[in-house]
Amino acid sequence: MKFGIVVFPGTWSDRDCGLVVEQLEGAEVEYLWHKDADLRGADCVILPGGFSYGDYLRTGAIARFSPVMESVGEFAERGGLVWGICNGFQILCESGLLPGALIRNAGMEFRCEWVHLVCERADLPFTHYLQEHQVIRVPISHGEGNFFADPATLSRLEQRGQVVFRYSDERGYVLLDANPNGSAHNIAGIVNERGNVLGMMPHPERCADPQLGGSDGLLLFQSAVAAAVEALAS
Amino acid sequence: MIAKVVVMPKAVVNDPQGVTVKQGLRSLGFDEVDEVRVGKYIEIRLDTDSEAEAVEHVEQMCHKLLANHVIEDFRFTLDARGNTRGRQASPTDPLPQSGAGTTVRDSLGAGDPPLSSDVSPGNRAGSGSR
Numbered sequence: 001m002k003f004g005i006v007v008f009p010g011t012w013s014d015r016d017c018g019l020v021v022e023q024l025e026g027a028e029v030e031y032l033w034h035k036d037a038d039l040r041g042a043d044c045v046i047l048p049g050g051f052s053y054g055d056y057l058r059t060g061a062i063a064r065f066s067p068v069m070e071s072v073g074e075f076a077e078r079g080g081l082v083w084g085i086c087n088g089f090q091i092l093c094e095s096g097l098l099p100g101a102l103i104r105n106a107g108m109e110f111r112c113e114w115v116h117l118v119c120e121r122a123d124l125p126f127t128h129y130l131q132e133h134q135v136i137r138v139p140i141s142h143g144e145g146n147f148f149a150d151p152a153t154l155s156r157l158e159q160r161g162q163v164v165f166r167y168s169d170e171r172g173y174v175l176l177d178a179n180p181n182g183s184a185h186n187i188a189g190i191v192n193e194r195g196n197v198l199g200m201m202p203h204p205e206r207c208a209d210p211q212l213g214g215s216d217g218l219l220l221f222q223s224a225v226a227a228a229v230e231a232l233a234s
Numbered sequence: 235m236i237a238k239v240v241v242m243p244k245a246v247v248n249d250p251q252g253v254t255v256k257q258g259l260r261s262l263g264f265d266e267v268d269e270v271r272v273g274k275y276i277e278i279r280l281d282t283d284s285e286a287e288a289v290e291h292v293e294q295m296c297h298k299l300l301a302n303h304v305i306e307d308f309r310f311t312l313d314a315r316g317n318t319r320g321r322q323a324s325p326t327d328p329l330p331q332s333g334a335g336t337t338v339r340d341s342l343g344a345g346d347p348p349l350s351s352d353v354s355p356g357n358r359a360g361s362g363s364r
């Protein structure tokens with residue numbers, strides 16, 4: 001299977017994602033320049049972290065007009081796997097592929113640290129190597145990761161089980177103290193209703209090697225590979 | 235014509251930037267500062283003479299790009315005097331609320347309070363160029 005990793009001007013986690021993918025059995029990587037609408041046969045498109053277009057106007061606001069994003073939208077519409085990480089999550093919200101918005105962290109600080117996430121959906125293409133309620137340790141690195149949605153949207157997300165990851169303590173308790181950025185309901189990651197578009201602020205690609213302090217992130221990449229391989233086989 | 239667009243965080247959205255600026259102002263001794271909200275001011279020079287078209291297009295610009303309706307509201311004025319050649323528009327220009335040469339629109343409809351510069355005694359909306 002093939003991961004297509006989108007590169008915008010200002011993207012900075014594309015190579016980190018690519019390095020992880022290169023180590024996965026059965027997966028190859030293709031970098032997709034944002035001006036190129038061709039997804040080159042990608043089975044899973046990653047919108048990586050960074051500061052696309054310098055975060056001008058709003059994070060992700062300009063990136064969504066790139067030619068590649070129209071293709072990503074159509075790909076998602078057909079059920080293709082789309083995975084937005086950090087700035088990629090912001091782009092998915094701006095483009096309307098996911099609800100809500102990511103605003104300035106409460107406290108105004110850029111937060112760059114390890115956090116714990118509790119997984120609430122272990123049945124997704126991106127998470128089926130995890131257990132439900134499993135706690136993983138993943139780094140965050142963002143200034144605008146404060147998930148906001150109006151009350152109706154939030155309750156819809158909750159009712160439909162679209163919250164995939166919440167900031168928690170190491171035991172998996174969702175506490176205010178464990179919320180690094182003020183996100184509503186401690187939300188760290190959500191999925192669309194269909195389950196094929198995932199957006200998350202934490203960086204699984206930065207914890208996919210024990211030498212980098214943790215390898216929990218590898219489970220998400222392995223899940224996506226297995227799901228894509230299965231989809232190709234069927 | 236110049237469109238002067240103001241984008242503000244919605245009232246229901248926390249504005250940590252505003253809170254931080256408020257704390258700064260209060261620590262400078264401005265104890266009367268009750269609330270601060272920080273938004274964006276965007277100026278767009280338009281090559282058109284049709285005010286109706288400008289209103290329609292700027293509204294579309296706000297909806298499609300300049301403001302994110304999930305978290306922000308917008309309002310704008312059109313300043314026909316922007317047609318004056320050589321005029322340097324500046325963010326410190328007042329935002330006229332109404333009157334000759336201006337059109338006012340916003341995402342909320344009526345009732346959005348004007349910026350203080352709209353009503354300040356030092357309003358120089360009529361100066362044309364400087």
